[in-house]
Amino acid sequence: MENEKIPQEMFSPVEMDATKSEQISKPSLNYWQDAWLRVRKNKGAIVSIIILAILIIMAIVGPNITGHGYADQNLKHNNLPPRIPVLENISWLPFDGELTRKNGDTYNAYKVKHVDEYYWLGTDSLGRDIFTRLWKGTQVSLYIAFLAAAIDMIIGVLYGAISGFVGGRTDNFMQRITEILIGIPNLVVVILMIIVLKPGILSITIALTITGWVGMARVVRAQVLKLKSQEYVLAARTLGLSNGKIIGKHLVPNLAGVIIINTMFTIPNAIFFEAFLSFIGLGLQPPHASLGTLIDDGFKVLQLYPYQMIIPAIVISLIMICFNMVADGLRDALDPKMRD
Known part of the structure; x- marks a missing residue:
């Protein structure tokens, strides 16, 4: 067996194309395409994005579906339970218009x-339609949240980038x-805003903005302190770029992942x-609706009509859980330290 030779006819030369040997088998991806592939692998983040998209669409079109205004009152139709066509015929679903008295008897309120x-x-x-008020309240709550987050992002990024990049006495003073603003509780700021301004969207947004950024x-300052000593920043300084252009063209784009993640948590x-x-x-006043006002109204009649509190509580819970899940997915995808 050791002396047995393999015949030469069993061998055949491999034909190789020199042009194809150096081809890249997979398409090259930029930073954002690679991040999106990582987000897609996170099933929780994808499901949360879908749920948030549905909630946002309903917040836009929902108040106009039933034909009832969110502030329209009809005392003859007060405290009616949920009732949906077709679904009212399914006994195990709570959409048949029936209520239960304290003694256990059930009756059809309609x-x-x-x-x-x-x-x-x-x-x-x-007698106001909860469906219309729910989506109007969701619309208002999302509007306040997105507006406050956008203002926090703009102010926080500019302030932190300037503080970290300039350094020295300027950084120390800023x-x-x-530190002074962190020491002021948000609730104190809100009460002061309500004393100066009337309770409403403007006062809440200003109160959230004063300390929220x-x-x-x-976070941005800490990242800028780390990045400003990198070679590409030194090269930009050597080429004569101003500090503003270095911050805007080099530092802020490299901080995009951190900024997006913090905004999603905000x-x-x-x-x-x-x-x-x-x-x-201390928030919106009647007849305006938000998820907080709906929960407050439902809490007052929780024992008699629990659906009035449970429904908006489910929506606000979904929104908060989904945003946190999306933020977690983005953090895993955009943070280089989380790479495989």
Whole structure:
């Protein structure tokens, strides 16, 4: 066996094309394409994006679906339970218009009050359509959250980039200001804003903005301190670029991942803070609707009509969970330290 030779006929030369041997088998991806591929692998983030897209679409078109205004009152139709066509015939679904008394008896509230209309999510104590108010409240809460997050991002990025890039006494002075603002509780700022301004979207947005940008500014400053000594920044200085152009063209684009992640975490915090203010009576005032005001109204009649609180509570929980899931997915995709 050791002396047995393999015949030469069993060998055949491999034909190789020199042009194809150096070809890249996979298409080259830029930073954002690679990040999107990583996000797609995160099933929780993808499901959350889909749910958020549905909620945002409903917040836009939902208030116009039923034909009822969010502030329209009809005391004859007050405290009606959810009732949806077709689904009302399915006994195990809570959309048949029936309520349960304290003694355990059930009755059809629509037949008792002789109401022929359908209220998909019921009505509140003033006869206002909860479906319309729910999506109008979602619209207002998302508007406040996105507006506050955008303002926080702009102020925080500019402040942190300038502080970290300039350094020295300027950085020292700017950081003392942020430390003072961090020491002021948000609730105190909100109360002061309400004393000066009327309770509403403007006062809530200003209160969220006054101290909300500090966290973004500190994160951006820390990253700028790390990046400003990189070779490409030194090369830009050698070529004579001004500090503003170096920050705008070199530093901020390299901080895009950190900025997006922090902004995504800011949005659910702003939604919760707005809901908390409205719940304790320092937010939007009637007849305006937000998720916080809906939860506050439902809490007052929780034992009798639990659906009035459960429905907006489910929506605000979905929004906060989904935004946090998306932020986690973006952090894993955009943070270089999380790469495989």
